[in-house]
Amino acid sequence: MDAFSCAEDSVETDRPAARRACASLAELYDEHARAVYRLLLAILGSAEDAQDAMSEVFLKAARQDWRRVRNPRAYLLASARHQAISMLRRRKRERPVAPSDIRFFDAGNLDPEHVALAHRVEAALRELPPEQREVVVLKVYEGLTFAEIAAITRARLNTVASRYRYAVERLRRALKELSP
Amino acid sequence: MIHHEDAEVEETLRSLSPARPPDELRQRILRAAARPGGSGRAWKRGLAYALGLLALVALDVAVDSAQSARISQLIGDGRRAAGAAGPVRFPLRAFRERQAMLLVMMEGEGRMR
Numbered sequence: 001m002d003a004f005s006c007a008e009d010s011v012e013t014d015r016p017a018a019r020r021a022c023a024s025l026a027e028l029y030d031e032h033a034r035a036v037y038r039l040l041l042a043i044l045g046s047a048e049d050a051q052d053a054m055s056e057v058f059l060k061a062a063r064q065d066w067r068r069v070r071n072p073r074a075y076l077l078a079s080a081r082h083q084a085i086s087m088l089r090r091r092k093r094e095r096p097v098a099p100s101d102i103r104f105f106d107a108g109n110l111d112p113e114h115v116a117l118a119h120r121v122e123a124a125l126r127e128l129p130p131e132q133r134e135v136v137v138l139k140v141y142e143g144l145t146f147a148e149i150a151a152i153t154r155a156r157l158n159t160v161a162s163r164y165r166y167a168v169e170r171l172r173r174a175l176k177e178l179s180p
Numbered sequence: 181m182i183h184h185e186d187a188e189v190e191e192t193l194r195s196l197s198p199a200r201p202p203d204e205l206r207q208r209i210l211r212a213a214a215r216p217g218g219s220g221r222a223w224k225r226g227l228a229y230a231l232g233l234l235a236l237v238a239l240d241v242a243v244d245s246a247q248s249a250r251i252s253q254l255i256g257d258g259r260r261a262a263g264a265a266g267p268v269r270f271p272l273r274a275f276r277e278r279q280a281m282l283l284v285m286m287e288g289e290g291r292m293r
Contacts, residue, residue, distance in 0.1 A: 025209075025210060025213050026206075026210055029206055029209065029210070030206075033201050033205075033206065034200055034201065037198075037199070037200065037201040038198045038199075041198065041199060047199065050201075051201065051202070051205055054201060054205060054209070055205070055208065055209050055212065058209045058213070059209065059212055059213055062213040103199065104198060104199065105196045105197065105198055105199060106197055106198065106199040106200060109197055110196065110197070114195065114196060117192065117195070117196065118196045121192065121193065121196060136193070137198075139190075140190050140193045140194060141193075141194070141198060168186050168189050168190075171189050171193075172186075172188070172189050175189070175192065
């Protein structure tokens with residue numbers, strides 16, 4: 001039988017190349033899945049779409065010759081962004097998502113005090129355009145520099161810095177307004 | 181001042197953990213990646229290319245054969261028209277003779293009109 005399973009890291013296959021590919025994909029996923037998912041969620045604003053895009057990104061990654069890639073994280077983030085933007089374009093035509101559908105934080109893992117704050121921040125994030133949200137996520141959660149973000153988003157350094165400034169300014173204002 | 185306020189916003193964001201990808205997504209992706217036949221598209225493209233090339237060669241042979249038959253018919257060689265032509269010993273000479281014969285035939289046809 002040709003088919004095999006990568007599940008639970010127990011790769012059952014006679015093909016050494018397939019086993020190697022499977023193991024390296026699992027490694028890649030474990031290392032970068034959270035960052036990729038955060039970015040996809042920030043751009044798409046829908047968990048369902050973010051998961052679909054994740055599948056596409058990692059399946060493409062599985063076919064990639066990684067010897068040519070110097071920075072796998074930057075590669076995956078750029079690929080995720082590209083995937084998210086094409087999904088966003090398609091979605092605009094097919095089924096526009098209401099801003100209230102956007103769920104960015106994991107409310108299940110937060111204490112009650114943080115849940116209220118998460119709702120406020122989420123509401124503020126919803127007001128931002130996707131290109132500002134992505135810069136915020138890449139800067140705050142991934143700790144990337146503006147130059148690195150510019151390379152991933154293929155935007156100018158000044159543009160990235162301005163997007164971040166606008167986003168933080170709007171978030172700050174929104175948080176002040178929303179605070180009781 | 182501005183930087184301090186930025187830092188505050190960043191701190192607020194960092195204090196909240198963004199949603200994590202569901203565990204079953206990992207299995208789904210790894211299973212899909214492991215499924216054989218990922219390179220099926222390349223294999224099909226190769227086959228289509230080879231078939232296309234073969235069809236072109238066949239078309240070229242058919243056209244060539246039809247032209248040869250037509251020329252033989254015009255020249256009056258019954259054997260060649262039937263497709264039973266033997267090997268040509270002096271291809272260049274045969275080609276020149278054929279060209280000359282064709283010219284004569286075309287001139288003849290022109291005069292008849």
